[in-house]
Amino acid sequence: AEKIILDCDPGHDDAIALLLAHGDPGIELLAVTTVAGNQTLPKVTRNALSVATLAGITGVPFAAGADRPLLRAAAVAADIHGDTGLDGPELPEPAFDVVDTHAVDLIIDTVLAHEPGTVTLVPTGALTNIALAARRAPEIVERVRRVVLMGGAVHGGNLTPAAEFNIAIDPEAAEIVFGAGWEVVMVGLDLTHQALATPEVRRAIRAVGTGPARFVDELLEFFEHSYRAAQGFDAPPVHDPCAVAHVIDPTVVRTVPAPIVVETAGRYTAGMTVTDLRGPAPQGCRTHAALELDHGRFWDLVTGALARIGEPS
Numbered sequence: 001a002e003k004i005i006l007d008c009d010p011g012h013d014d015a016i017a018l019l020l021a022h023g024d025p026g027i028e029l030l031a032v033t034t035v036a037g038n039q040t041l042p043k044v045t046r047n048a049l050s051v052a053t054l055a056g057i058t059g060v061p062f063a064a065g066a067d068r069p070l071l072r073a074a075a076v077a078a079d080i081h082g083d084t085g086l087d088g089p090e091l092p093e094p095a096f097d098v099v100d101t102h103a104v105d106l107i108i109d110t111v112l113a114h115e116p117g118t119v120t121l122v123p124t125g126a127l128t129n130i131a132l133a134a135r136r137a138p139e140i141v142e143r144v145r146r147v148v149l150m151g152g153a154v155h156g157g158n159l160t161p162a163a164e165f166n167i168a169i170d171p172e173a174a175e176i177v178f179g180a181g182w183e184v185v186m187v188g189l190d191l192t193h194q195a196l197a198t199p200e201v202r203r204a205i206r207a208v209g210t211g212p213a214r215f216v217d218e219l220l221e222f223f224e225h226s227y228r229a230a231q232g233f234d235a236p237p238v239h240d241p242c243a244v245a246h247v248i249d250p251t252v253v254r255t256v257p258a259p260i261v262v263e264t265a266g267r268y269t270a271g272m273t274v275t276d277l278r279g280p281a282p283q284g285c286r287t288h289a290a291l292e293l294d295h296g297r298f299w300d301l302v303t304g305a306l307a308r309i310g311e312p313s
């Protein structure tokens with residue numbers, strides 16, 4: 001199984017990414033870390049612990065990280081995720097708390113505790129914790145297998161016309177991560193806007209028939225309404241599990257090598273992930289962009305993971 005650290009800001013789609021990582025046999029979840037983004041750090045951290053409680057995730061350390069971007073003011077996405085960051089379903093009281101290690105240190109310690117080239121970082125929020133980890137312990141850059149992140153876009157944006165939320169709220173952190181020298185797979189909006197939770201998908205999730213599956217359906221019910229109101233989507237794009245799906249099976253989320261640089265100075269384009277698809281990528285290109293989703297197989301992974309989680313006691 002692929003060993004991963006999930007760095008997230010739950011967030012409806014982060015919650016589904018966590019359940020996919022927990023339920024799929026191809027993933028060994030080493031640690032979960034949280035970062036301010038969709039909501040404030042306390043809210044996203046509580047949400048992560050609630051989802052873990054509901055799914056029966058035990059023996060996995062959870063740690064809270066940065067409560068704001070490196071330089072810029074914190075921003076939230078309450079229009080999509082609501083005031084709690086996970087509006088919609090009833091959330092259980094967390095059965096356990098975060099460890100008293102900062103997320104940055106948990107990331108570093110976990111990478112150094114495993115064989116070089118075996119741990120994949122899967123950020124699904126702002127890249128603040130990942131950038132801090134690379135600066136605090138540069139030796140992890142060559143030791144990490146790769147960074148498979150949900151964020152950015154080859155074309156377009158959502159927070160702005162040119163930039164995707166995770167990158168746009170902390171472009172300086174993203175510049176550090178994309179430029180550190182490790183392999184980076186950008187699972188951006190071009191890919192995740194294909195991961196639509198259509199009525200057929202919702203039926204398949206409900207058909208799993210367990211508490212966690214009903215929870216996901218309730219998450220998607222809220223997500224659908226907020227996405228329609230805020231961005232005019234009929235069915236909501238479920239971004240974050242696409243990054244986990246690429247780690248599970250790269251043929252479900254197909255990528256191409258391409259130079260990618262992050263704009264940090266643009267007056268209108270800060271946070272833009274400038275991706276060069278003009279020609280064959282240079283030899284040894286360490287950045288990749290996800291372009292094509294196998295929609296059916298992606299949702300089979302999600303429903304399969306939910307079925308495998310079953311009804312935790």
Ligand SMILES: Nc1ccc([C@@H]2N[C@H](CO)[C@@H](O)[C@H]2O)cc1
Pocket residue numbers: 009011012013014038077080124125150158164165166239240
């Ligand atoms: N409008 C909007 C804002 C932020 C997000 C969050 N940021 C990423 C998509 O931009 C995902 O990680 C998701 O959790 C989704 C929609």
Ligand SMILES: [Ca+2]
Pocket residue numbers: 008009010011013014038124125240
């Ligand atoms: Ca997220």
